[in-house]
Structure formats: C-alpha cells, structure tokens
Amino acid sequence: MEILSQLVIIVALLAAGFYWLVVTNEAFLQAICEGISGSYHRGDGIGRRMYFFRGKFAGRNLRVEYRFRPFTRNRRQDELEIQIPVIQKFWMRLVTRSIPLPAEEESFAEQEVPAGPFLAHSNQPQAAREFLETPEILEQLAKLGPVTRLEIYRGTLKALYQKASDQLYRATFQEALEAIVRMIDAYERQLSFKLNAVPATESCPYCRGRLNPQTETIVECTQCITRVHKACLNENRHCTTWGCGSSTAQPC
Numbered sequence: 001m002e003i004l005s006q007l008v009i010i011v012a013l014l015a016a017g018f019y020w021l022v023v024t025n026e027a028f029l030q031a032i033c034e035g036i037s038g039s040y041h042r043g044d045g046i047g048r049r050m051y052f053f054r055g056k057f058a059g060r061n062l063r064v065e066y067r068f069r070p071f072t073r074n075r076r077q078d079e080l081e082i083q084i085p086v087i088q089k090f091w092m093r094l095v096t097r098s099i100p101l102p103a104e105e106e107s108f109a110e111q112e113v114p115a116g117p118f119l120a121h122s123n124q125p126q127a128a129r130e131f132l133e134t135p136e137i138l139e140q141l142a143k144l145g146p147v148t149r150l151e152i153y154r155g156t157l158k159a160l161y162q163k164a165s166d167q168l169y170r171a172t173f174q175e176a177l178e179a180i181v182r183m184i185d186a187y188e189r190q191l192s193f194k195l196n197a198v199p200a201t202e203s204c205p206y207c208r209g210r211l212n213p214q215t216e217t218i219v220e221c222t223q224c225i226t227r228v229h230k231a232c233l234n235e236n237r238h239c240t241t242w243g244c245g246s247s248t249a250q251p252c
C-alpha cells in the first residue's frame with residue numbers, strides 16, 4: 001500500500017513538472033506577442049508541442065506558431081514561425097545558408113542578396129532581384145533579426161526563427177513583424193515594376209507542383225500567358241506573375 005501511494009506521488013510530481021515546462025514555454029509566446037490583439041491556442045505538432053497565436057497585426061491576419069519540446073528545454077530545440085497571407089506574385093525563398101535543391105527546383109538557382117547573409121531562390125529571379133535590391137526592402141531586411149528562412153509560397157509568407165526563445169525578445173520580435181508587414185505591402189503593391197516574363201517551366205509558379213494536363217486543369221493568364229493550375233489561380237485570385245495585374249485566365 002505504501003509503495004502504491006509513493007508511486008502515485010511520483011507520477012503526480014512528474015505530471016506537474018511536465019505541465020510546468022509546457023506552461024513556461026507557452027509563456028514565452030505570450031510575452032513576445034504582448035500588445036497584439038488575438039488569441040492563443042494549443043495545436044498538434046510533429047514530435048513537438050505546438051502553441052500558436054492568431055490575431056491581427058497592422059490590419060493583416062497573423063498566425064505565430066511556437067513549436068517546442070518540453071523535455072529538452074536546455075537544448076533549445078524550439079522554433080517560431082510567423083505566417084501572414086499574401087497575394088502571391090512570385091515564389092521566393094530567402095535562406096541564410098546554401099541548401100541542396102530538389103530536382104524540380106534546380107532551375108531556381110540561388111542568388112546573393114545585397115543585404116545581410118541571405119541567398120534567394122525564386123521562379124522569377126529577375127523580379128526577385130529587383131524587389132530585394134529596392135532601398136525600402138533592404139531597410140526592412142536589416143530588421144528581420146535572427147531569421148533562418150523567409151518564404152512566400154502558396155499565398156502565405158512564412159518567416160522561421162530557430163532557437164527562438166534564446167534569440168527573440170518582445171522588441172526584436174515586434175520590430176521584425178513590422179518589417180515583414182512593410183515588405184508585404186511593397187510586394188503586393190509591385191506597381192513600380194514592369195511586367196517580368198516568367199521563364200516557361202513545367203511547374204506551377206504558385207505551388208511548384210508539376211503542370212500535368214492529364215490529371216489537372218491548367219489555365220493561362222490572359223495578359224502574360226503564365227500557365228498555372230486552375231485551383232491555384234482560384235486560391236490566389238490574381239495572376240502569380242510580378243507586374244501582371246490580371247486576374248483572368250483561359251483554358252490552354
């Protein structure tokens with residue numbers, strides 16, 4: 001009987017310890033999001049716990065995911081991702097170090113970005129270069145803090161921060177968020193740029209999946225003849241080409 005009650009106490013202590021670790025991690029997200037209107041939720045992560053914030057920032061929908069492992073807190077294997085929906089005008093990924101590209105992405109050769117330690121990949125390298133070299137954007141890139149990867153893909157901008165709780169504080173986080181929103185504003189405005197032709201590829205500029213007329217409906221933009229999945233165009237509601245203002249397409 002005594003052994004049983006000791007066991008119960010041990011289990012209760014372990015559960016309390018685990019709960020404490022989870023709550024401590026969750027408090028980090030609440031601390032850096034302080035002052036932004038929205039709500040907190042627990043979600044499922046793969047091999048990690050996930051806690052996220054959903055709200056509005058500068059008039060835009062914002063989701064901030066914080067993924068962590070409570071039992072390995074000392075090793076700081078946590079990461080934070082900012083997610084904001086955008087109207088996609090080209091696919092772009094910024095990374096801080098060279099990454100091996102899968103076969104279907106080999107044509108999106110990496111190029112250096114004048115500001116910071118970034119390398120860029122894009123389906124429209126010329127447009128991406130012009131965009132990233134604008135003084136306004138260079139200024140914002142410098143405010144992103146310790147971001148590991150920033151991507152505009154499938155109508156969402158995602159900015160990933162690894163070892164977030166070691167490196168991000170409320171001020172750095174919210175300054176980065178402001179910089180990201182300014183970048184998105186400029187990206188969606190895109191009017192000061194001329195129409196950039198998209199190199200003809202076999203993959204969709206929105207989802208980067210193969211364009212296979214046998215299995216999916218493919219359409220082409222009525223202005224710039226960019227080919228895209230019909231479903232992807234419906235999702236983005238605008239042509240995915242930088243400088244093209246069209247939102248209509250025809251079967252091809």
Ligand SMILES: [Zn+2]
Pocket residue numbers: 204205206207208209228229232
């Ligand atoms: Zn697609």
Ligand SMILES: [Zn+2]
Pocket residue numbers: 221222223224225226239240241244245246
């Ligand atoms: Zn177009």
